[in-house]
Amino acid sequence: MGTKRLVLREPEARDRAAFIELLASPEVHTYLGGPRPREVLERELPGVPEPWPGSFAVDLDGEMIGQILLRRAREHSRPAAAGRVDLGYMILPRAWVLGYAAEACAAALDWFDGVLPGEAAVLHTQTANIGSMRLAAKLGFTEVERFRAWDAEQWLGLRAPATLSD
Secondary structure: OEOOOOEEEOOOHHHHHHHHHHHHOOOOOOOOOOOOOHHHHHHHOOOOOOOOOOEEEEEEOOEEEEEEEEEEOOOOOOOOOOOOEEEEEEEOHHHOOOOHHHHHHHHHHHHHHHHOOOOOEEEEEEOOOHHHHHHHHHOOOEEEEEEEEOOEEEEEEEEOOOOOOO
16 A cells, blocks of 8 residues: 555565664654663564554655554553554654655555444544644544543544545
């Protein structure tokens, strides 16, 4: 699946270095609980990622620049999110501010609408993450609630299900 500039595909063994870079990046993890130590990632990250529906490598000109995740929210999450599909994304800092996150997330949501028509999606972010808040609004997520968790104010948004006329 793709957009004008990006390809969303299953993660592959060649993406391992990019995954380590994403997970170890202090910039990427400013609002995600902090980076993981690179040496631990080098040791523990599998050579070939386990494929599963809703996990996409964001590919720009043959190189992974990020990841999109669409996964079912756990039952112990916020009541408004429990059981819904949660959109998550990480983009390498060198690819920020170029519209890639919005483009990739919109493509992933189009895929989601085709695979699970009639289902709403949710997105969590910290209210301090202005870029993520802006992206959520651009993608059509509207605020359901704000709450305090992980020592920060969190935001939960809901994107209404696509309809047949969409």
